[in-house]
Amino acid sequence: MKRLVSMEELSLGDIENLLTRAAAFKNGEKATIDAGHFIVNMFFEPSTRTHYSFEVAERKLGFEVLSFEASESSVTKGETLYDTLLTMQALGVEAAVVRHPDEKFYDELNDLDIAIISGGDGCGEHPSQCLLDLFTIKEQFGSFAGLKVAIAGDILHSRVANSNMRVLKRLGAEIYFAGPKEWFDEESLAYGTYLTMDEAAQQVDVMMLLRVQHERHQNGAIGFQKEDYHERFGLTEKRAQMLKQEAIIMHPSPVNRDVEIADSLVESKQSRIVEQMTNGVFVRMAILETILNGKRKGAEKHVFN
Numbered sequence: 001m002k003r004l005v006s007m008e009e010l011s012l013g014d015i016e017n018l019l020t021r022a023a024a025f026k027n028g029e030k031a032t033i034d035a036g037h038f039i040v041n042m043f044f045e046p047s048t049r050t051h052y053s054f055e056v057a058e059r060k061l062g063f064e065v066l067s068f069e070a071s072e073s074s075v076t077k078g079e080t081l082y083d084t085l086l087t088m089q090a091l092g093v094e095a096a097v098v099r100h101p102d103e104k105f106y107d108e109l110n111d112l113d114i115a116i117i118s119g120g121d122g123c124g125e126h127p128s129q130c131l132l133d134l135f136t137i138k139e140q141f142g143s144f145a146g147l148k149v150a151i152a153g154d155i156l157h158s159r160v161a162n163s164n165m166r167v168l169k170r171l172g173a174e175i176y177f178a179g180p181k182e183w184f185d186e187e188s189l190a191y192g193t194y195l196t197m198d199e200a201a202q203q204v205d206v207m208m209l210l211r212v213q214h215e216r217h218q219n220g221a222i223g224f225q226k227e228d229y230h231e232r233f234g235l236t237e238k239r240a241q242m243l244k245q246e247a248i249i250m251h252p253s254p255v256n257r258d259v260e261i262a263d264s265l266v267e268s269k270q271s272r273i274v275e276q277m278t279n280g281v282f283v284r285m286a287i288l289e290t291i292l293n294g295k296r297k298g299a300e301k302h303v304f305n
């Protein structure tokens, strides 16, 4: 295989290998790929962190990086995602990082040889964000078994929550959910327990906050005043004082300051939000190198086997 589209396709061994390789990159290990490999970044939804940390990772590894603007491409003439990627493949591009609003957009790309790396599929999954979150947690605590992790906020619309709840449970963490009940699908209770924000703040080792995804709510209306949401479901300064001393605060970003999290806490001592962004580069280097090596070995369908 030659893709990273869902955490469900990775074994725990695959994940361990990626995190180990990312740690090596963070410790200064140099890239190992030859020159002349082309990669394209195709973002059909806005992005800052994912887009540019993939691009930094690609350049550090020595890829030739193509940027793709859908609005200036033949997508505007009706060309499909499949045909666009078939074109990239025909040009000799070996891998594509794709963010797309359609859940499981990659299902229609199975017949292509170009490696697909998802930068997020609608409300589906965000595997590279998930891996960088795992890296950040492991960096802090060393392992996952028995760790108490709260996933709090707009869970229903979050691809980060979707990826993280499943894989963290597989890794032996205890998952707790908090946030508005109307943004919570009870099917998620298969992975953890629902708590109030106060209860979660007192109990957990990792407080993982989620962005209120205005763009995925009907007409952008979330049904809460900003201050009301912050008081009821956000990490307020008062709630942050309930956290264990060694607990960490995470957020995939972008952050709605004073909504999910008090402005003063974003860069606080317990916050790992900036570190998550830094770690994203090393984790994405590990993903790209692993995929390219898998392609080189002629692996079929799953590069992490």
Ligand code: CP
Binding pocket: 046, 047, 048, 049, 050, 051, 129, 252, 253, 254
């Ligand atoms: N965390 C994340 O996916 O951020 P971007 O939307 O800026 O890529």
